[in-house]
Amino acid sequence: MSILSGLKPGDITSAFEKKAQIRFRSGRERVGWYVLDNQKLFRIKIPRIHPDWSIGVKKDAQRRSQLDVEEFADFANCPMNGAAYERIIRKRLSL
Numbered sequence: 001m002s003i004l005s006g007l008k009p010g011d012i013t014s015a016f017e018k019k020a021q022i023r024f025r026s027g028r029e030r031v032g033w034y035v036l037d038n039q040k041l042f043r044i045k046i047p048r049i050h051p052d053w054s055i056g057v058k059k060d061a062q063r064r065s066q067l068d069v070e071e072f073a074d075f076a077n078c079p080m081n082g083a084a085y086e087r088i089i090r091k092r093l094s095l
Helices: 008-016 055-064 069-076 082-092
Strands: 029-036 041-048
Touching: 008 041, 008 055, 008 069, 029 082, 041 055, 055 069
Parallel strands: none
Antiparallel strands: 029 041
16 A cells, blocks of 8 residues: 555645645645745645545645655654755755
8 A cells, every 4th residue: 555545635735734834725726835935946736625635636746745755754644844844845956
């Protein structure tokens, strides 16, 4: 079973909102930008909260977050805090 299949949509959404400080716009899909040093770096798109998301939706959120699967699981399940996420993004994007 994939690591992503055990992640809950609410946990993923909460991690983006609280740890990455992303403010999602409401609409058919929720869209928000990850901003670092007053610069929009990448867009996160997630569906509205449903009881479950498909593996494809979770994989898309993981890919857009710039994290590998294990890091994304830590991000959604709480071991990774916002400062650790920022350090990873700075390293990956050479900022």
